Each structure stands twice: as C-alpha cells, then as structure tokens.
Amino acid sequence: MxxxxxxxxxxxxxxxxxxxxxxxxxxxxxxxxxxxxxxxxxxxxxxxxxxxxxxxxxxxxxxxxxxxxxxxxxxxxxxxxxxxxxxxxxxxxxxxxxxxxGRNTHTHMKISLNKFAFSKIPNPEVYLLAKLPPKGKDRLAIYMGDVGPVWLYPQSPLDCVVADPKKGSKMYGLKSYIEYQVTPNTTNRPVNHRYKHFDWLYERLLEKFGSAIPIPSLPDKQVTGRFEEEFIKMRMERLQGWMCRMCRHPVVSNSDVFQLFLTYRDEKEWKTGKRRAEKDECVGPMVFSLIDPEAPELDIIEVEQKCELFSRFTKEMDDGVKDLLNVGNIHWKRCTGPLRKEYQKIGKAFQNLSSVFNTSGYTGEATLTDALTAAGKTYEEISQIVAEQPRKDLHFLMETNNEYKGLLGCFPDTIGVHKAAIEKVREGDKMVAAGKINTQDKGTMAKRISIMCYSLQAEMNHFHSNRIYDYNRVMQLYLEEQIRFYETVRGGQEREGSMKR
Amino acid sequence: MxxxxxxxxxxxxxxxxxxxxxxxxxxxxxxxxxxxxxxxxxxxxxxxxxxxxxxxxxxxxxxxxxxxxxxxxxxxxxxxxxxxxxxxxxxxxxxxxxxxxGRNTHTHMKISLNKFAFSKIPNPEVYLLAKLPPKGKDRLAIYMGDVGPVWLYPQSPLDCVVADPKKGSKMYGLKSYIEYQVTPNTTNRPVNHRYKHFDWLYERLLEKFGSAIPIPSLPDKQVTGRFEEEFIKMRMERLQGWMCRMCRHPVVSNSDVFQLFLTYRDEKEWKTGKRRAEKDECVGPMVFSLIDPEAPELDIIEVEQKCELFSRFTKEMDDGVKDLLNVGNIHWKRCTGPLRKEYQKIGKAFQNLSSVFNTSGYTGEATLTDALTAAGKTYEEISQIVAEQPRKDLHFLMETNNEYKGLLGCFPDTIGVHKAAIEKVREGDKMVAAGKINTQDKGTMAKRISIMCYSLQAEMNHFHSNRIYDYNRVMQLYLEEQIRFYETVRGGQEREGSMKR
Structure with a gap:
C-alpha cells in the first residue's frame, strides 16, 4: 500500500x-x-x-x-x-x-495489476506448446459424471478444525503472535500454525492451482471486532471457513502442499516440505499438464461457448451477491441503529405516559398504567431483539455471501487464462503460416485447450454443487431464525395483549 | 394568517x-x-x-x-x-x-395572544364580585362521587352519528359546499350541517364554557388526504370524533346550544335558536354562577394545591402525548418509507440471485431457486405488510393522541382563569383595606373560588375517566393489531420455511 x-x-x-x-x-x-x-x-x-x-x-x-x-x-x-x-x-x-x-482482495488485484505474476493473467502458452514432463503420481483425475466432467472426489471427505488460539512470542518476548491449532479428521493429530503459515499456504495454492481453480484470499482485511479477543475469535472463524472450503476441494485437499500443512509431524518435515513446495515447477498453467481426461476432444467453438457461459454466470452471480451484501449491510445498520433507537423511544414514550398517569391522583387506573408500562417494556425488548437479530440470522447469510464474493472475485483471472488460451489456439493457422509452430504443434494445442476446458467444466461443476449446498443451508438457517424472531416478538406482544384484557 | x-x-x-x-x-x-x-x-x-x-x-x-x-x-x-x-x-x-x-390550535392561540376575548385569560373578577342573576333552569349540577366532585351524568349517554356528506351549492351553483348529516340517538332524526355550522357551535361552546371546560378546536388543519373524497372522509371522521367527545360531556351535551344543533326541526327554529345563543350573557367566567355544589367551602390553600396539581398533570401529559406523537410520526415514516424499500430490496436481491442460479445450466437446483424466489416474494410481501401496518394500528393511536393533544392544549387557558381568580382572592385583604370591596364581598369571593374549584375538580374527574377509557381502548386495539402483524409476517415466513424443507 x-x-x-x-x-x-x-x-x-x-x-x-x-x-x-x-x-x-x-x-x-x-x-x-x-x-x-x-x-x-x-x-x-x-x-x-x-x-x-x-x-x-x-x-x-x-x-x-x-x-x-x-x-x-x-x-x-x-x-x-x-x-x-x-x-x-x-x-x-x-x-x-x-x-x-499479494494478499489483497481480488477486486483490488484486478484494478491495480501489479508486478506479481499471479495477479496478471498467466500466459497459457507455456502449457499449450510445452514439452510435457513425464507423468508423475500427482495426476488430477477428471471423469464423466451425471452433470458432465467432474473432479474425482475422495471416498471420505477431508475436514479439519481450527481452534484453540494461543499467544506465542519470540525475540525474547519482544514480538508476540497467535498460534492456531489445526486438526484434520484424517490423523486427528493437531498441528500448530501461525497466520503467516496460512498465508504461505495460500500463496502456494494460488501459484500452483490459480489457473485452474479459484483460490479465495485469506480472510484478513474483513475481520471485525475492536477488541483483541473478538478479533482473534473472528479471524479464527474465518480461517476455519477458508480451510473448510479448501478441504472440500478434491484437487486442493489432495495436494502435497495442503497435506503437508495439515499433517507434518515435526519442524524438520515442515521445513523440508516447505522447501520442496517452493521449488515445485508444475505451477501456473502447467497445472493442466497433470490432467488427462478420458474423453473425446472438444471443438474450439464448444470450448469457447462453455468459457463464455461460465464467465457470464460468475459475473452475474458476483453482481447478485454484492447486491445482497449491500442491502444486507444497510439492513444490518438500520436494525442495530435507527430501528433499535426508534423502538426504544416508543417504549420510553409509553412508559413516560404511564408515569404521568400514575400522578393523576385518580383512583382505578392501575390496570391502564400497568398495561402502558408493560407495553413500554415490551417495546424496549423488541428494540433489543431487533438489534440482536442481525447477529443471529443476517450474520451467517452475510458471511456466506462474503465468502462467495471472495471466491467469485477469483474467477475472472481463472477464466482469463482459458480465454487467453482460446485466443492462442484461434491464432494457430497464422502461427503455422508464420513458421512459429508446425501443424503437429497446432494439433497439440487443440488437444490441450480441450483438456483445459474439461478442467474448467469440472471446476464449475464443483462450484455449482458447493453453491447449491451452501445456499440451501444458509437460506434454511436464515428463514428459521427469521421465524423464531417474529415468534419471539409476537410472543412478547401477546403476553402484553393478554395482560390488558 | x-x-x-x-x-x-x-x-x-x-x-x-x-x-x-x-x-x-x-x-x-x-x-x-x-x-x-x-x-x-x-x-x-x-x-x-x-x-x-x-x-x-x-x-x-x-x-x-x-x-x-x-x-x-x-x-x-x-x-x-x-x-x-x-x-x-x-x-x-x-x-x-x-x-x-379564533379557530387556531390552542398552542398557537397562546403564543399570539390576539384581540379575541376568549384567547386571553378571561378576567374572573366579573364572576367573583358580580351580583348574580336569579337562578334559572340551566343549573350545572355537581355532586360528590367516589372520586370526589363530579358533574351530574345523564342516565342514558347522548351520542350522534355524522354521516352522508353531500355536496350542496349556492349562488346559482357558483359556490359549492359539503353538508353532513348529524343524527342524535335521542331523536334518531337527522339534521344537516355545514362545516361552518360546526364552527359556529364551537365558538358558542368556547365562549360559554371555555373558562370551566376545555373545548377542543375543530379538526380543520390536521386533515390529511390529497383527493377530494379522502379529504371529505377524513374531515367527517374527525368531526364525528369531535361530536362524540362533546356528546360525552354532561355539561356540554345538556346545553341549549348543543341541543339546538342536534335537534332543530326547521330553519326557523335553527335561526331563532342561533340568535338566542348569540345573545346568551352567561358566558365566560359567569358560567360558574350556574354552579352551586352542596359541599363545604374549600380553604384557599386547598384550592391552590388542587389547581397546581391539575396544571402540572395536564402539562406533563401534554409533553408525554407530544413525545408519543413525535416518535409515532417518525416510525410511521420509516415503515412506509425506508423500511418498505429495504424489504423490497432484500426481496429483489433474493429473486435476482434465484434468476442467476437458474442460468447455471447445472441440474438439480430447482429446489434452491424455488426457495430463493419464494423467500424473495415473502420479503416483498413483508415490505407491503410493514408499509400498510401504520394505517392499521398506529393510525388509531395517533388519532387518539392527536385528539388529546388538542384537548390538553385548552387546559392552560381554563386553568389560567382559576389561577387568576386565586390571585384575586389572595389580594382580598388589600382590596378591603383600599376600600375597593367590603368584608362581605371578601367572603363572597372566598365562597365563589371554592365553587370554581369544585367545578375544576369535576372537570378533571371527567377528563380522567374519559382518558382511562380512551387509552385502555386504544392500547388494546393497538396491541391486538401488532400481534396480528407479527403473526402475519411469521405466517408468511413459516410457509416459506416449510417449503424449503
């Protein structure tokens, strides 16, 4: 900055x-x-x-x-x-x-195209025309599912728990930091990581998979909370959310670097693994070389159409999500601000009137003044309920949409790689004419863009199934909390009403 | 103006x-x-x-x-x-x-003390020292009830219906006006009155009873509605409210002028009655001469204390009522304005997201998109319900408090007459010493201030019993409508929630 x-x-x-x-x-x-x-x-x-x-x-x-x-x-x-x-x-x-x-939000990265390779659209030429290295064990399997090309999902899904933040210090206590305990469901053995380790992992994943898979930024800037504990809790929750999303991705979760992060046994293994990961040369567009789907080669027109479809969808969903976040933010502020105050004021006005009535010296109005006081208190309770409601329902809706905002912000770059590759393939004839490539190279490029397209489809299908799962869940929770809210308020009002009769 | x-x-x-x-x-x-x-x-x-x-x-x-x-x-x-x-x-x-x-709101009258006698505090001296006219048939009875001095209430309460507004015209159709049908429950025979007749009645009542009884202004300036029909309907409803309040007052409802207004049989009777009423000399503070409570004379200290008590109570209630009206106005505007729009926007955001999801080309998300659309529609319904709610509950609360605001605005003048009289009586010794009055006059004054105090107590007791009745009623209706509101919203949400499961 x-x-x-x-x-x-x-x-x-x-x-x-x-x-x-x-x-x-x-x-x-x-x-x-x-x-x-x-x-x-x-x-x-x-x-x-x-x-x-x-x-x-x-x-x-x-x-x-x-x-x-x-x-x-x-x-x-x-x-x-x-x-x-x-x-x-x-x-x-x-x-x-x-x-x-490199850990800015994606939108920001896009605008300020800076010097870091991964924020520019990586040049897919390296893959399209490269002599591929021999096939190793780290192949990325794609097979044809009911919905089209899909990644190979593990039999039992990986998951992990981020918990127990502890303060550590170094340089004789001059500098302090927070260490989180990360426990994967595979080993059930906790490993410790500081935020900067998460950040190192993010950079490795982005570098290795960013051309094929949107890797959302770590939740850093979005952290709320003005006090230390609140801040740490919120950061932990969001690191948990980020790790969950990574665990759910079959390619990411199965990668050496991610497994290292979750299961290293000692400092030596961690350092060796780190060095190996940093030396990985199969990164950027070369990640597509790990894919070899057993499926017929796709026509360039079809590749382009699919790419366009995904581009449009993610752009439109991005708009929709931002719209919802915007109105959600406004509603949040209204509920915790003016609306809360207004119900409080109505409550106070009723109670004031009740106090005044109590000074009348007239007999037999206890029922009325009691009812007015109770109505006033009910409104003060409503004020509280209304102010606390966003934390109960809107919070989860906002967090999920914020996560999707981050994820969707990565798509333009990922899709950009594909579009650049399509461009390159479309220039094939010219390149042959100019003697830059031969016809065999042109055939290789056509085959590889087809592989890239299968990869993109698998990734989109992964995105869709996650999206449907996440939104079903968040909508259900949101609506249930809303019902509970109106029931709570009505309950209070009803008690109030019955008192009066 | x-x-x-x-x-x-x-x-x-x-x-x-x-x-x-x-x-x-x-x-x-x-x-x-x-x-x-x-x-x-x-x-x-x-x-x-x-x-x-x-x-x-x-x-x-x-x-x-x-x-x-x-x-x-x-x-x-x-x-x-x-x-x-x-x-x-x-x-x-x-x-x-x-x-x-003279028909401005009372607050206004107070500030701009103008040339009309009834807007200044009438000088109670005319009554305190006057030679009283012979007792006629129009005595105002006060007796001792459970709560202290009370007016004598009729066996069956007077009531009337203001209905059927009709356009009339005069000057060969050049000028047009609205005539309302007023039907009292005593004769069940409708009489026709234009607004200006109501206004004439108001002036007569104010002139005759204003020193003893707060006569609220006619509802003119407060009329809402931008269209002719809405305007007429609203004015009629408020004239009805004003007439009801007058009918409920035992002194006002039993007066010749009020009875004339409700029961005149022909143009001649109306005109004769009008002339008689306008010539009535027992107006202003002289109205107290019609009262002769059978009760022990009150000590001046006690008179003063009671006057102070009523003054403080009506002032404080006035503040409370205005406070409630203020916050009610703000809440009304928020419900029909920003809050309505916000729920609409949330609804639209959900529906937009649903539309985007529908373009995914991914199978098996109909349940989710249906749920999102339905949630969106529910929010648009909530938007409507929230915007319409004030008309259902707040309206009546506001109308009642507006009526009381008008009524309470009359008390300072009414109480002012009493305070001026107390002042005069306290000067009694000096006046005797100065030879302005004799000791017998001083005794008369003491007796008459005592009568005024009984009148004020009767009026306050009338006010209190009406207030308790009115506020009990309005609070009950308000709370019932509020419960209905939250039930309606919750019902919609619940249908929505159950659809999703």
Whole structure:
C-alpha cells in the first residue's frame, strides 16, 4: 500500500457515496483522495478521513486503496500486540504490510495489476506448446459424471478444525503472535500454525492451482471486532471457513502442499516440505499438464461457448451477491441503529405516559398504567431483539455471501487464462503460416485447450454443487431464525395483549 | 394568517430541525422564516419553502404560523371546490381564513395572544364580585362521587352519528359546499350541517364554557388526504370524533346550544335558536354562577394545591402525548418509507440471485431457486405488510393522541382563569383595606373560588375517566393489531420455511 512519510495509507474514491446521518459514515465524491484510517472495521467498510479532516465509514467497494510497487518485504510478523498498543486496528500491522505481497482482495488485484505474476493473467502458452514432463503420481483425475466432467472426489471427505488460539512470542518476548491449532479428521493429530503459515499456504495454492481453480484470499482485511479477543475469535472463524472450503476441494485437499500443512509431524518435515513446495515447477498453467481426461476432444467453438457461459454466470452471480451484501449491510445498520433507537423511544414514550398517569391522583387506573408500562417494556425488548437479530440470522447469510464474493472475485483471472488460451489456439493457422509452430504443434494445442476446458467444466461443476449446498443451508438457517424472531416478538406482544384484557 | 401581496403565508421556525434524507423533509434553523406551501399534508407536518427555494416537510410543532390582527372577516364559505382548482390544499381556503377569527390550535392561540376575548385569560373578577342573576333552569349540577366532585351524568349517554356528506351549492351553483348529516340517538332524526355550522357551535361552546371546560378546536388543519373524497372522509371522521367527545360531556351535551344543533326541526327554529345563543350573557367566567355544589367551602390553600396539581398533570401529559406523537410520526415514516424499500430490496436481491442460479445450466437446483424466489416474494410481501401496518394500528393511536393533544392544549387557558381568580382572592385583604370591596364581598369571593374549584375538580374527574377509557381502548386495539402483524409476517415466513424443507 502507498504510504507517505507519516505512514498514511491513501485511497481513491471510485463512486459518489452519501453518508446516512447518525451512522458514522463519510460522504465522498468520485475522484477524491482520502486517508485510510482503518481497513479492519469489518462488514465491508473502511474508516477514512477526507482532506477537511472529517472522518467516517465508506463502503470498501467505493474505494481503491493505493498499491505501490516499491513495497516488497518478504518477512513480516503478526505484531497485533504492538499494533494494539499504538492505536488498534487503525494502525497498519505487519500483516497488512504483507498484503502488498499479494494478499489483497481480488477486486483490488484486478484494478491495480501489479508486478506479481499471479495477479496478471498467466500466459497459457507455456502449457499449450510445452514439452510435457513425464507423468508423475500427482495426476488430477477428471471423469464423466451425471452433470458432465467432474473432479474425482475422495471416498471420505477431508475436514479439519481450527481452534484453540494461543499467544506465542519470540525475540525474547519482544514480538508476540497467535498460534492456531489445526486438526484434520484424517490423523486427528493437531498441528500448530501461525497466520503467516496460512498465508504461505495460500500463496502456494494460488501459484500452483490459480489457473485452474479459484483460490479465495485469506480472510484478513474483513475481520471485525475492536477488541483483541473478538478479533482473534473472528479471524479464527474465518480461517476455519477458508480451510473448510479448501478441504472440500478434491484437487486442493489432495495436494502435497495442503497435506503437508495439515499433517507434518515435526519442524524438520515442515521445513523440508516447505522447501520442496517452493521449488515445485508444475505451477501456473502447467497445472493442466497433470490432467488427462478420458474423453473425446472438444471443438474450439464448444470450448469457447462453455468459457463464455461460465464467465457470464460468475459475473452475474458476483453482481447478485454484492447486491445482497449491500442491502444486507444497510439492513444490518438500520436494525442495530435507527430501528433499535426508534423502538426504544416508543417504549420510553409509553412508559413516560404511564408515569404521568400514575400522578393523576385518580383512583382505578392501575390496570391502564400497568398495561402502558408493560407495553413500554415490551417495546424496549423488541428494540433489543431487533438489534440482536442481525447477529443471529443476517450474520451467517452475510458471511456466506462474503465468502462467495471472495471466491467469485477469483474467477475472472481463472477464466482469463482459458480465454487467453482460446485466443492462442484461434491464432494457430497464422502461427503455422508464420513458421512459429508446425501443424503437429497446432494439433497439440487443440488437444490441450480441450483438456483445459474439461478442467474448467469440472471446476464449475464443483462450484455449482458447493453453491447449491451452501445456499440451501444458509437460506434454511436464515428463514428459521427469521421465524423464531417474529415468534419471539409476537410472543412478547401477546403476553402484553393478554395482560390488558 | 399573515400573507404578503403574493398571498403567501409565512411561518417562524421555533426549533432547529434536521431533515432525514430521502423523506422529503426540509432542514430549518431556529429563527428562520419560511413560506408555508401546504398546511394540510397531515400527520403533524407542514410543507414549507426556505429562502433558498428548497422545499420539504417540517413538523408543525417546529413552526409558528403568523397571525395578523387585521384579518377579521366574519363571513366565509367552504370554497374547498375552488381551492382544489387553484392548487389543492396548499392554497388557503375560506375556512382557513376563518381560523384567524379564533379557530387556531390552542398552542398557537397562546403564543399570539390576539384581540379575541376568549384567547386571553378571561378576567374572573366579573364572576367573583358580580351580583348574580336569579337562578334559572340551566343549573350545572355537581355532586360528590367516589372520586370526589363530579358533574351530574345523564342516565342514558347522548351520542350522534355524522354521516352522508353531500355536496350542496349556492349562488346559482357558483359556490359549492359539503353538508353532513348529524343524527342524535335521542331523536334518531337527522339534521344537516355545514362545516361552518360546526364552527359556529364551537365558538358558542368556547365562549360559554371555555373558562370551566376545555373545548377542543375543530379538526380543520390536521386533515390529511390529497383527493377530494379522502379529504371529505377524513374531515367527517374527525368531526364525528369531535361530536362524540362533546356528546360525552354532561355539561356540554345538556346545553341549549348543543341541543339546538342536534335537534332543530326547521330553519326557523335553527335561526331563532342561533340568535338566542348569540345573545346568551352567561358566558365566560359567569358560567360558574350556574354552579352551586352542596359541599363545604374549600380553604384557599386547598384550592391552590388542587389547581397546581391539575396544571402540572395536564402539562406533563401534554409533553408525554407530544413525545408519543413525535416518535409515532417518525416510525410511521420509516415503515412506509425506508423500511418498505429495504424489504423490497432484500426481496429483489433474493429473486435476482434465484434468476442467476437458474442460468447455471447445472441440474438439480430447482429446489434452491424455488426457495430463493419464494423467500424473495415473502420479503416483498413483508415490505407491503410493514408499509400498510401504520394505517392499521398506529393510525388509531395517533388519532387518539392527536385528539388529546388538542384537548390538553385548552387546559392552560381554563386553568389560567382559576389561577387568576386565586390571585384575586389572595389580594382580598388589600382590596378591603383600599376600600375597593367590603368584608362581605371578601367572603363572597372566598365562597365563589371554592365553587370554581369544585367545578375544576369535576372537570378533571371527567377528563380522567374519559382518558382511562380512551387509552385502555386504544392500547388494546393497538396491541391486538401488532400481534396480528407479527403473526402475519411469521405466517408468511413459516410457509416459506416449510417449503424449503
């Protein structure tokens, strides 16, 4: 991120945004530059300050936080402890610096095409025309299922639990960090990992599989919570969610690097494995060389159509998900803000009236004043219920959609590799004419684009089945909580009503 | 009302008011002068324009609409038909001009102490020292009930129905008006009255009973509805409410003028009765001369204490009622505005996502897309229910509190007469010393202030018993509707939830 000598981070405003009064928001205009005060407020918001010194929240989608090319520190530490002492999440922690090495949200990456290879569309030529290495044991199996090409799924699905965050320290206690316990269901043996290990894993997976499989960013920037414990809990929950999604992917979960992360037995095995993974040369588009589906070669037209279909679908779903997140955010804020206050005020107004009535000196109005007081209290309870409801139902809906937002943000790059390959294959005749390739190479390219297309289809089918599972689950939970909500409120009202009669 | 040559009405801003965005409101500052565009938008709002030409709604309590002393036309017509054709409720109708002759809301009256006798605190001296006229048949009976002094209530309560508004015309059809049919339960024979007759009745009642009994203003300015039919319906409902309250008052309902209004048999009887009523000299503080409670004389200290108690109670209830009206207004606007839109948007977001999912080409997700669509539709239904709810429950709560706001606004003047009388009696010794009155006069004054105090107690007891009845009723209806509301929403959600399983 770009910082000036005062260590400030800046952002460019991409769209006009009007603050809603009383919600701690900041009105900004397209083209304006603001200072980023806190990127970790959560819920899709960034705390920013304008040139007039006014500060408030702005939706993160409305801002483009600057990325500099001169920022490339490979080493960082989780100095959240220091960060806390010098101003909490508003300050840039070592981890956030680390983001500049590639862990930004995907949208951001796309806009600020920086120097890191994986953020540009990798050139598929290396695979299309390469002399393939001998087939090893790490083949990626695709077979034809009911829905078309699918990855080979393991008999028993991998899963893991991220738990028990513990504070560790190094450099004689000068620097502290959090270590999480990760326990896979295969060995049932916990291994310890710091956030930076997760980040290392993410980079390896992105590098190796990014051309074929969308690898969502680690949940770092989206972490909410202003207090240490809340922050750690939230980060842990989201690391758990990220690990679950990786475990559910047959290709990712079966890879050497992922298995190493989950099952290394000692420091030596971890270090050896790390070194091996970092030396892996079958990365980027070369990952397609691991695939050899037993299926008829696909026509380039068909390949292109499928690619277009997936591109359109993921783009449209991305819009739909962002729309839902937007309105969900607004509703969340209304429930916990103005609506809560309003019900409180109605409650207070009823109770005030009851107090006044109690001073009348007139006999026989206890029933009325009791009823008014109870109605007032019911409204105060409704105020509480309404304010707490988002945490109960909207939370899960938002978390799931946030996860999908991250996942969908990876598709343009993944699909981009395929589109670039199609382009290349379409140029085949010209390349033959120019003597750059021979007709045999052209045949190889046609065969390989077909393999890539099977890979993309398998990945889309994986995405669809997960999507259906996840959304069915989240909708059911959401609607059940909503029913419980209206039942709770009605219950209170009914008790109230019956008291009056 | 003050108007300039362009026929504009102005108002002074009494308190700062911040507009809520998207709600068609106008931010105004204390001391600012605004042009009144429409006083009849209803719900306690006035449409106003500031000096920069911006216009929007401002709560009527925040504005003081100017009153001029040079505006005294005794004759007016209900030219709502003309008003409609020249710009609707925004234009000042003949009736509104009539308001300057005394039919403003009470609060307004207090502030702009104008030349009309009944808006100043009438001087109780006329009664305290007057030689009383011989006792006639129209005595106002007070007896000692369980709760203290009470008016004598009739065996069967008077009631009437205001219905069947009909358009009439005069001046060869050049001017048109609305005539309402008023049918009392005593004769069961309908009589016809125009709004201006109601207004005449109001003035007579105020003149005759205003010192002893709060006579609420006619519902004119508060009428909502942008279309003729809605306007007439609303006015009729409020005239009905006003008549009901008058019928329920034992003193008012039994008075000659009120009986004339309800039971006149022909034009001649009406005109004769009108003339007699207008000549009635037993008005203002002299109304106390009609009271002769059979009860021990009250000590001046006790009189003062009771007066203070009632003054404090009505002031505090006035604050409480206004508070409830304020928060009710805000809640009404939120339900019909932002909240409705928000639920609509959530509904649309779910349905959009469903549409996108439908284009996946993946098999077996009909259950999910059906559920998403249904959830979306449910939210659109909730949006409707939420928007319509205020009309079902809040409406009645607001109408009742509005009525009480009007009634409570009359108490300061009524209580003011009593306080002025107490002042006078306390000066008794000085007046004797100055030779203005003799000791016998002083005794008379003490006896008469005691009578006034019985009258005030009877009136307060009448107010309390009505208040308890009205608020019990409105709270019960409100809570029942609220339960129905949450049940309806929950029902929809539940159908939705069960579909999904």
């Amino acid at each position: 770009c910082r000036d000598r005062l260590n400030n981070t800046y952002a460019q405003v991409m769209y006009d945004f009007s603050a809603e009064p009383g919600n701690n928001e900041l009105t900004v205009k397209e083209g304006e530059t603001v200072t980023v005060l806190n990127q970790n407020v959560g819920g899709g918001w960034i705390e920013a300050q304008n040139s007039r010194g006014e500060s408030g929240l702005v939706p993160e989608d409305y801002l483009q936080v600057s990325v500099c090319d001169d920022d490339d520190d490979g080493e960082w530490d989780e100095e959240w402890d220091d960060a806390r002492s010098t101003g909490g999440y508003g300050e840039t922690t070592g981890e956030e610096e680390g983001e500049a090495t | 003050c108007r300039d040559r362009l026929n504009n009405t102005y108002a002074q801003v009494m308190y700062d008011f911040s507009a809520e965005p998207g709600n068609n409101e106008l931010t105004v500052k204390e001391g600012e002068t605004v042009t009144v565009l429409n006083q009849n938008v209803g719900g306690g709002w006035i449409e106003a324009q500031n000096s920069r030409g911006e216009s929007g709604l401002v709560p009527e309590d925040y504005l003081q609409v100017s009153v001029c002393d040079d505006d005294d036309d005794g004759e007016w017509d209900e030219e709502w038909d003309d008003a409609r054709s020249t710009g609707g409720y925004g234009e000042t109708t003949g009736e509104e001009e009539g308001e300057a002759t």
